[in-house]
Amino acid sequence: EAGVFTYDPGFTSTAACDSAITYIDGGEGVLLHRGYTIGELAEKSHYLEVCYLLLYGELPTAAQMEDFESRVTNHTMIHEQMHKFFSGFRRDAHPMAIMVAVVGAMSAFYHDSIDISDPWQREVATIRLIAKMPTIAAAAYKYTIGQPMVYPRNDLDYASNFLRMCFSVPAEEYDVNPILARAMDRIFTLHADHEQNASTSTVRLASSSGANPFACIAAGIACLWGPAHGGANQACLEMLREIGTVDRIPEYIARAKDKNDPFRLMGFGHRVYKNIDPRATVLKQSADEVLELLGVENNPTLQVAKELEKAALADPYFAEKKLFPNVDFYSGIILEAMGFPTSMFTPIFALSRTIGWISQWKEMIEDPALKIGRPRQLYTGEHQRAYTNVEDRK
Ligand code: SDX
DSSP: OTTEEEEETTEEEEOSOOOSSEEEETTTTEEEETTEEHHHHHHHOOHHHHHHHHHHSSOOOHHHHHHHHHHHHTTOSOOGGGHHHHTTSOTTOOHHHHHHHHHHHGGGTOGGGOOTTSHHHHHHHHHHHHHHHHHHHHHHHHHHTTOOOOOOOTTSOHHHHHHHHHHOBTTBOOOOOHHHHHHHHHHHHHTSOOSSOHHHHHHHHHHTTTOOHHHHHHHHHHHHTSTTTTTHHHHHHHHHHHHOSGGGHHHHHHHHHOTTOOOOOTTBOOSSOSSOOHHHHHHHHHHHHHHHHTTOTTOHHHHHHHHHHHHHHHSHHHHHTTOOBOHHHHHHHHHHHHTOOGGGHHHHHHHHHHHHHHHHHHHHHHOGGGOOOOOOOOOOSOOOOOOOOGGGOO
16 A cells, blocks of 8 residues: 555554655666656756756646746746845844745745635745745855845746855955756755655645645744754754864774764765765765865865765664765755855755745645545553642652
């Protein structure tokens, strides 16, 4: 029966849901989006085309792509009043805190796309979320560094627009390097969707109550923030910096193997992949390209990362536990080389994953049979018992 599996003898539970969007074979390290491998999409496609594919199930014709790109481009600005939200935060607020709040607040601004029973309003909400996430993420970043927000431009592609909104200042225009824009776009593509991960399941569960899409995506952003999930890219880079030099790698490998030490190698391991995460393979190539372009191929963090990967993969413990580098292992190194602070790594993951969340939201809304039911539990608490008055308690 679809959707039901047994993972403990005698204990059955329903899988999160059926879905036709993304397929992962954790044992073989395979990731497909609507049947296309992530490797081919990262090499031959681009993020907005992958957005179209995830949403509608097929690669677009040239005319369909032009129309889709035009609709997204023309919705990249946020409501002028939304700018006021940012100034309500302390300057040292984490950009993820700002994104959770501002995306949730979109429900208060875009009433004309809240009736989720109306396909056209669902489409409007979808386009608005894809279009505005880079603007919101960039504005959150600018706010935390005390610089003025930069408005999007319609003559730039999606990734270039985001880079410019992050790094342009009134005093000096930021000329987007096409190789960096391509690397940025590839990072967006590699994080676009990933089956029923924690944040996507959060979005589906929130959506199953009929909550509006902006509130559901805000719930996904909140879940992604955790260091075991989307927060791992920030935690990974901070770990690599803490290791600092290649000679300290054995100490951290030993800690990761020590059951009494809660330390885990950030950027390693995965709930599903028990072989290489195919996204890490693409990102590793991208890291070399970007760092060479920026003339920082001798970046000490990258050297530590490469030696750490080598040491971990050569260690029988990690082979036995099937722990390989995941998508977060190299993404942080590229983003740092581009000039992003670690606090922006997870917001970029959230920006990228919005299409996965909203595609799976759309799939579920359009086929109620795919709704996640109300999860049940195995009760392990006290049996029914009578109330005792305080004077009788020991
Ligand atoms: C993402 O679900 C998705 O698809 C998520 C994601 C997506 O695109 O949405 O792919 C994005 O979240 C990637 C994962 C990013 N997280 C990290 O890099 C954080 C470090 N990784 C771990 O916290 C951990 O690997 C998890 C949470 C990702 C998976 O945890 P599990 O399910 O416990 O890992 P496992 O079952 O494969 O572990 C097997 C063993 C365990 O030891 P035993 O209990 O068998 O003795 O390996 C150990 C774990 O303790 N282990 C690690 C480890 N990860 C697992 N030991 C050291 N370092 C690690 N990183």
